[in-house]
Amino acid sequence: MIDLGPHAVFIIWAYIGVLISVFDVIAWTLFDARATARQLATLEACNPRQRRPETAA
Amino acid sequence: MSNDTTSRQSWWQRIAHPGQFVAWTTPLLMPLAILTAVLFVVGLWFAFFNSPEDYxxxxxxxxxxxxxxNAWLSQFVYAVITVSALGTLVWRHPLADVSMKAAVPLGALFTALALFTGALWGRPTWGTFWEWDGRMTSTLVLLFIYLGIIALWRAFDDQLRAARVVAVFTLVGAINIPIIKFSVDWWSTLHQPASVFVPGGPRMPLSIQIPLFLMFFAFTFLFLVxxxxAMHTEIKRRRVMTLQRKLAQRATP
Incomplete structure (x- = not known):
């Protein structure tokens, strides 16, 4: 590891804070996307109007 | 809709349809995500192993x-939601308020990170984490504006009505962006004046410019991805709400 000098603690905490936040926002975006897609799939499955005419007939 | 009709539509009309927008932009996500990851890896390597100390x-x-x-994105994202607000109010573009709603939490995050990293940079450089000067105070106001917009979105059940109220609030809040930009010129401040995007080019050596621009593009592409x-998710969420409403209406005798 490179020597970050006498103010290393400020540099390290800045990067740790950014890293945690970026990781969290990516995780939340993916979680929200999957949860919403799952909810939509469930609703479309139980909504009769979503059936195509040939399958509904 | 026939193929002939589809081919006659302009790109503007085609992206106005939420389903077509998702279909068009989904293939872009993975290449953009890979490009973002590569930019971060290379940028961090330059930042820690190739960048010299400042004199x-x-x-x-x-x-x-x-x-x-992060400071750049705090303002760029606000510019994005301002254009989206105009899209909602002036052109009534169906995706404008989707774009606005998806961008606001990201803008709040980047603004909070700009303040956080700025405080940690300020302590060893200026001797203080915080100073109530023009640049820092106006950036804090920007964070409050973002949080206010998020609160406004949540205050309405009807998302289309919320979009118009949020759009007006966003346009009023846009006055803060030039204040942030020119605060270092207008008022006495600890913050340094602009040194990257200035006439005559950046006032720093290439060895510092390279990691800065790599990280600049890495964060910008992160926002785009x-x-x-988030826009795709918001489009699906609205479809969920529509279906829930239809099911509820059908269930009511």
Whole structure:
């Protein structure tokens, strides 16, 4: 590891804070996307109007 | 709709349809995500293993590689939601308020990170985490504006009505962006004046410019990827709400 000098603690905490936040926002975006897609799939499955005419007939 | 009709539509009309927008932009997500990851890896390598110390600030210059991109995005994202607000109010574009709603939490995050990294850079450089000067105070106001917009979205059940109220609030809040930009010129401040996007080019050596621009593009592409993904989710969420409403109406005798 490179020597970050006498103010290393400020540099390290800045990067740790950014890293945690970026990781969290990516995780939340993916979680929200999957949860919403799952909810939509469930609703479309139980909504009769979503059936195509040939399958509904 | 026939193929002939589809081919006669302009790109503007085609992206106005939420389903077509998702279909068009989904293939872009993975290449953009890979490009973002590569930019971060290369940028961090340059930031920690190739960037020299600054002759005045020493190693704390490395905080600049995360502070400047976040500060840039705090304002860029606001510009995006301002254009989206105009899209909602003026052109009534169906995706404008989706774009606005998806971008706001990201803007709030980047603004909070700009303030956080700025405070950690300020302590060893200026001797203080915080100073109530023009640049820092107006950036804090920007964070409050973002949080206010999020609160406004949540205050309405009807998302289309919320979009118009939020759009007006966003346009009023846009006055803060030139204040942030010119605060370092208008008022006495600890914050340095603009040194990257200035006439005559950046006032720093190439060895510092390279990691700065790599991280700048890494964060910008991160925003684009997250914004696109969040827009897709918001489009699906609205479809969920429509279906829930239809089911509820059908269930009512």
């Amino acid at each position: 005045q600030m020493g190693d704390t210059v490395r905080i600049m590689y995360v502070h400047v991109p 997250l914004h696109l993904k």
